[in-house]
Amino acid sequence: MMTAPKITFIGAGSTIFVKNILGDVFHREALKSAHVALMDIDETRLEESHIVVRKLMDSAGASGRITCHTHQKAALQDADFVVVAFQIGGYEPCTVTDFEVCKRHGLEQTIADTLGPGGIMRALRTIPHLWRICEDMTEVCPKATMLNYVNPMAMNTWAMYARYPHIKQVGLCHSVQGTAEELARDLNIDPTSLRYRCAGINHMAFYLELERKTADGTYVNLYPELLAAYDAGQAPKPNIHGNERCQNIVRYEMFKKLGYFVTESSEHFAEYTPWFIKPGREDLIARYKVSLDEYPKRCVEQLANWHKELEEYKTAERIDIKPSREYASTIMNALWTGEPSVIYGNVRNEGLIDNLPQGSCVEVACLVDANGIQPTKVGTIPSHLAAMMQTNINVQTLLTEAILTENRDRVYHAAMMDPHTAAVLGIEEIYALVDDLIAAHGDWLPAWLRR
Template identity: 30%
Template sequence: MNTTSEQQKQINIAYIGGGSRGWAWRLMTDLALEKDLSGTVRLYDIDFEAAKTNEVIGNKLSNKPEVVGKWQYVAVKSLDEALYGADFVIISILPGTFEEMYSDVHAPEKYGIYQSVGDTTGPGGLIRGLRTVPMYVEFAEAIKRNCPDAWVINYTNPMAICLKALYEVFPKIKAFGCCHEVFGTQKLLTEVVKEFLGEEREISRREIKVNVLGINHFTWFDKASYKTHDLFPLYKEFVNKYYEEGFEKTKGLWEKDYFASANRVKFDLFKRFGLIAAAGDRHLAEFVPYIYLTDKETVYKWKFNLTPVEWRIKHREELIKLSKEYASDQKEVPLNPSGEEGVMQMKAILGLDTLVTNVNLPNMGQIPNLPIGAIVETNAVFTHDDVRPVYAGKLPSDLASIMIRHISNQELIVKAALEKDLNLAKRAFLNDPAVERLPQSKAEQLFDEMINNTKKYLAYLGL
């Protein structure tokens, strides 16, 4: 990646899932706000019309005089067209439809298994993974064929399974995964700073320096600071103060918004393990379901939510409507920074900056007590054509043991998919801590049911 000033004008971004009605708009606005970059974004989506609509929206944005980052958006009909010669590849897809996701999340409820998200681990995440791997096999092969030197940014869940599949198929791929859950915890820490250090100005979450370690959605800080201040003693006070009631910036929001929580899971995990859990409570809970997800009352007590897929379906309708309004001049795409880091990361990779931030990468030793090759989340340094993990150190052994179980299950899913061995997938499923409570026969029945519900995507397994 040896770009001259001229080439810089011609950056090629391939967007897989380019019809997306949320992530795509976030990228568009961030690109629009960045004066140092420009080029082409090729939008690929199995829903070509959605990509086409985003093409219109993106180009309209570029034409606005106040927009400093000028990009050309083009919807394309094939992966190869999108990827050929790409400098960056962004992958943000929904693996399957909400129909399959409905099964992932809600089928286990009949068996007394509740999931707050259902896209990462647990029965939902694992089955979703089994559906996702063949798609990522296709992506990896197409990337190898079309743009082997491109940097690949994944936003899709299950994060670890997606990235693992990419690296298994094309080991030299330059891929990493991004997730904003850590950012949310940094924001929570800005509240701690305000409350205990009396800081009055608005603090950016990027001013909270953290050492990140763990796996996606079960990520932790073992160091956190603000300027010259160690935040651990302050967070301890904060947790003690708000442990029972929880803490929310907008009080009571968790009862109205399926994505909100009162951070009680986070506080309880701090008491248990001494580290700051750095993801939303809905995600964290799924890694220790026997603590926070045993039944609906327990979920309510801990003040977080089981996000129903119906809500996602309804919300999609609104987004479709919105996309039409954006495309047809009825509404303007608001020009606010998304809070995501993709564009900053691209700048650094192009050589225009040095950036230290958290990402998901194969473990090369950055967390010495997790398995080598497992997809882990730590800080990394981004510079010209380079993303290198920072040594994050060891996890407390009990936390590590909890993660290793999920890592093992996620990796078994990838193996099951690559070797087309449904039995391996069942082994992962049975080893899941939410499933383990079911009698064997029930667990197998649930597995069969969930597999059946998603079989449209499992033809590769001979189903």
């Protein structure tokens, strides 16, 4: 009989996310006896997650054990899989700081977790702790595989494989499979009928091919149907989560211009480019339905909903959930049993996409089986898509260099190269903004930035 793995969850106070990941795990035969080690620095949130995970395990008929830890290294001891999902500095104070300081300098943001000043500051707060996890893994679970869900995904993943190339890791997001489901919903078709090939960088990957299966078993290009539905006002459908602020116009308009559909949401994409958010251009905000300050609004709503959900989980006799779209359990099952699976992951570009910088972090299809996580070669992507991605990779390159070499100048340079920031602010204004952000974040940032 196959032994069960140990799964360590760093950031286990993120109870809803823990519920989704482990709900999937407990419904896989090879994983349902796993030892789950929950780790968080917040003891209250950790205990809340413990209650939910125990009920999940019992409801699924799983027979594993759960341990709770406030010390990272103890949680990681002999782990087979390490799931990482946390936010250094949280919504308050750090996310609020990123938005308020940028707004004072005349720079509006939507999400601020991937690029721009918000993404840059989040990377500077986050990467040092990801490195500490890599250090501990090297010591107590060197053969484990890290499944990283922490943003800014590309910069975090890049910084880890640059400093700790021996750590087995993959950056995971749900935008590829999630957007495929959204597009199927927009056209009232079954998501399982879709076939696609996608590639690019995190939050800016494109469906190079997007097809649906017909009644006779052949596949046809879905793009003409999608474009016709948009032109006829039949797509996009209202937001699946009931969020009326996010209407997905930006992505459909970019689809019309580029000929390919991007994987991340309109509210994300609007701040990765120079075209949608400009001072005094309320007409653009209105036309493209850009939801400014979307992430802070979402955080406030999620915190309020979370307290309600938690009370329901605490009093429920059992917790039954539908499978999530997250890749984590699929990867664990494939690595543990050898049963092959295909996922989309963020990995080092080593001959995968020819016309993006080698060594940069790219998002491609990966085969997963007993041999590990094996990225697949894409080749050359359309030149206009590569050109757009390069503007984002410029920021990622400079920020990663900044933190690897402890070079404050490169932080300014990263902000200067950000497409949205450069379209709004002058050079001196960008320097002043970075200075104010560093001062406002204080000890949340590495000490070398304040020397």
